[in-house]
Structures are given as structure tokens and as C-alpha cells.
Amino acid sequence: MKILVTGGAGYIGSHAVKELVKEHEVIVYDNLELGNKEFVDEKAIFIQGDLSDTKKLNELFEEHKIEIVMHFANYALVGESFENPSKYFENNLVNGFNLLDVMIKNNVNKIIFSSSCAVYGIPKEIPIIEKHTLNPINSYGESKMVFERVLRYYDTAYNLKSISLRYFNVAGASLDNSIGEKHKDETHLIPIVLDVALNKRDNIKIFGEDYDTKDGTCIRDFVHVVDIAKAHLDALNYLGKNMQTKSYNIGTGQGYSVKEVIDLCRQITKKEINVVIDKKREGDPPMLVADPKRFKEEVGWKEQFNINEMIEHAWNWHQKIN
Ligand code: UDP
Numbered sequence: 001m002k003i004l005v006t007g008g009a010g011y012i013g014s015h016a017v018k019e020l021v022k023e024h025e026v027i028v029y030d031n032l033e034l035g036n037k038e039f040v041d042e043k044a045i046f047i048q049g050d051l052s053d054t055k056k057l058n059e060l061f062e063e064h065k066i067e068i069v070m071h072f073a074n075y076a077l078v079g080e081s082f083e084n085p086s087k088y089f090e091n092n093l094v095n096g097f098n099l100l101d102v103m104i105k106n107n108v109n110k111i112i113f114s115s116s117c118a119v120y121g122i123p124k125e126i127p128i129i130e131k132h133t134l135n136p137i138n139s140y141g142e143s144k145m146v147f148e149r150v151l152r153y154y155d156t157a158y159n160l161k162s163i164s165l166r167y168f169n170v171a172g173a174s175l176d177n178s179i180g181e182k183h184k185d186e187t188h189l190i191p192i193v194l195d196v197a198l199n200k201r202d203n204i205k206i207f208g209e210d211y212d213t214k215d216g217t218c219i220r221d222f223v224h225v226v227d228i229a230k231a232h233l234d235a236l237n238y239l240g241k242n243m244q245t246k247s248y249n250i251g252t253g254q255g256y257s258v259k260e261v262i263d264l265c266r267q268i269t270k271k272e273i274n275v276v277i278d279k280k281r282e283g284d285p286p287m288l289v290a291d292p293k294r295f296k297e298e299v300g301w302k303e304q305f306n307i308n309e310m311i312e313h314a315w316n317w318h319q320k321i322n
Pocket residue numbers: 078169187188189190192204205206207208218219220258281284
């Protein structure tokens with residue numbers, strides 16, 4: 001199949017491309033604002049471009065006869081989305097609509113969208129099922145929720161079929177240690193803790209330790225980036241067979257607190273990791289743990305890696321790029 005992967009030079013997109021090229025023809029479209037060109041598998045065709053460039057997108061669809069789109073090219077930082085909602089709505093929504101309209105024009109009727117557990121806001125029930133109320137508390141989550149809803153309207157109106165994958169917290173690196181997480185301004189927990197282990201930072205600031213959780217720090221459901229990549233292959237096959245618009249949680253169903261993650265990093269790296277307690281970060285729900293049953297049962301996905309392996313693989317990668 002000919003697959004267009006937007007954001008295929010980013011952390012999650014590049015891992016998906018690495019899996020997809022084993023079976024499919026892949027065209028990566030990425031503006032390289034946040035992506036790394038060297039992360040794109042050499043079996044994929046790389047085109048540098050922005051989703052606001054409708055002309056370029058149209059030409060790409062015509063030239064490459066795209067059959068399905070995987071849409072990763074979104075901004076994804078909760079903190080930043082508070083300070084700059086217009087940036088989030090402009091790219092994650094307006095540019096997303098551009099992409100959808102080019103798809104419709106070119107008779108492409110399948111898309112897999114990178115959604116997020118941020119659509120749930122502060123969940124009322126844990127583990128979170130897909131039917132849980134959607135009530136995002138930051139513009140990032142709002143943009144994901146609205147885009148999912150738009151996809152449903154596009155199904156009704158234009159017969160566009162989609163699968164939205166609501167990722168929980170993604171971690172780890174490729175098994176051959178060739179690609180991993182590399183952000184210009186890192187904000188994520190595990191990479192920052194590993195930077196402390198590498199003496200690139202003095203400490204890890206824990207954002208709040210008086211949450212109503214077992215040790216007072218936030219709880220998250222971490223899922224390996226390679227498992228996420230494989231979820232895209234499974235979703236692709238499933239969508240081809242079933243042609244129904246759906247949303248799924250992608251997590252392991254296991255929650256770990258920020259303090260537990262830091263302890264695991266200490267054990268795995270065998271390094272001291274200094275901790276400083278800081279104030280809560282705006283927009284952080286206390287607990288986000290998936291119920292991934294629907295995706296597992298309907299689509300047949302299962303995670304291969306646990307939190308220790310995620311940290312081990314991330315640690316291998318961080319030592320390499322140090
Ligand atoms: N976190 C933290 N210190 C940091 C970065 C993150 O305490 O320097 C916490 C954050 O408050 C959240 C969890 O770690 O509870 C995961 O945050 P991350 O930014 O990795 O992912 P998010 O859950 O925002 O997608």
C-alpha cells in the first residue's frame with residue numbers, strides 16, 4: 001500500500017515509518033520544525049513540506065497515488081499549549097483540515113490519526129475506557145478532541161474512514177538503538193531523568209507531590225514507542241478490512257507514579273538522580289491509565305514491552321546521543 005506519513009521524522013512517526021517500510025511504500029511529509037531527517041528510514045521517500053502548503057500536498061497526492069494517510073504532524077506539549085493555544089489550533093486543526101480536504105479531493109478515504117489521552121481531561125474513572133466523557137483541560141487535548149469529531153463528520157459527509165489512536169505516555173527507543181526521543185527543548189519525564197543520570201542536568205523537578213495518589217505524584221500509563229508503531233500497522237490492517245470510524249486507547253493499563261519512574265531510572269542506570277519538588281504544572285491530570293481492552297480485543301494488538309524495557313531502551317539511546 002502507498003502510505004503518506006505526516007510528521008514521519010518525529011519521535012513516534014519515525015518509529016512507525018521504520019515498521020511500515022517492511023511491508024509498504026511510505027512517503028514521509030514533514031516540515032522538520034521538530035523532526036529529524038536522519039530518523040526517516042532510507043526505504044521511505046522523504047518530502048520536506050508544511051501542511052499549510054495545500055499546493056505541495058496536492059501535487060504529492062497526485063504524483064504518489066496515496067492510498068491511506070497516517071497523521072502524526074501535530075504539536076504535542078501540554079505546557080506550551082497553555083501559553084500558545086493559537087499555535088495548537090492553527091496546526092493541529094487548521095492544517096489538519098487542509099490535509100483532510102486534499103485527501104477528499106484526491107479520493108483518499110482512510111486515515112489513522114494520532115490522538116491522545118488528553119481528550120479525557122481529568123478522568124472520573126480509572127482505568128479510562130473510550131466511552132469516558134471527553135472533557136479536555138488544555139488546548140492540546142481540545143485540538144485532538146475536535147479533530148476526532150471532525151473526522152466523524154467527514155465520515156458522514158464524505159465517507160472518510162478513520163481510526164484515532166489515543167496514545168497514553170510514549171517512551172523507549174528502537175530496539176536496534178538507531179532512533180529514539182530527541183527534542184530540542186525536552187519537557188518529558190523519562191528523557192529528563194536520563195539527562196540527570198548523564199549529568200547533563202542537575203536534577204529532576206517533580207511537578208507536585210500532593211496529588212491524591214498513592215505517593216502524591218502523578219500517575220501515568222507508559223507505552224513503548226515500538227508497541228505504538230506496531231499499533232499503527234494493526235490499525236491499518238483493521239481499517240482496510242472493517243472500514244469503520246473508531247477511536248481507541250493505546251496504553252498498557254499499568255500506572256506508574258512519577259516517583260516510581262524516577263526510582264526505576266535509578267535502578268536501571270545505577271546513577272544518582274537528584275530530585276527537587278516543584279509546584280504543580282498547569283494542566284496535568286493526577287492519574288491517566290488506559291483500559292486498552294477495546295483495541296486489544298477488536299484489533300488484536302498487544303504490547304510487548306514493560307516499563308523496565310522502555311527505560312532500558314531509552315537509556316541505551318540517551319547514552320548514544322550524549
Ligand atoms: N513531570 C515532572 N517533571 C518533569 C517532567 C514531567 O514531574 O520535568 C511529570 C508531569 O507532571 C506528569 C508526568 O511527569 O505528571 C509525565 O509528564 P510528561 O511531560 O512526560 O508527559 P505528559 O503526561 O504531559 O504527556
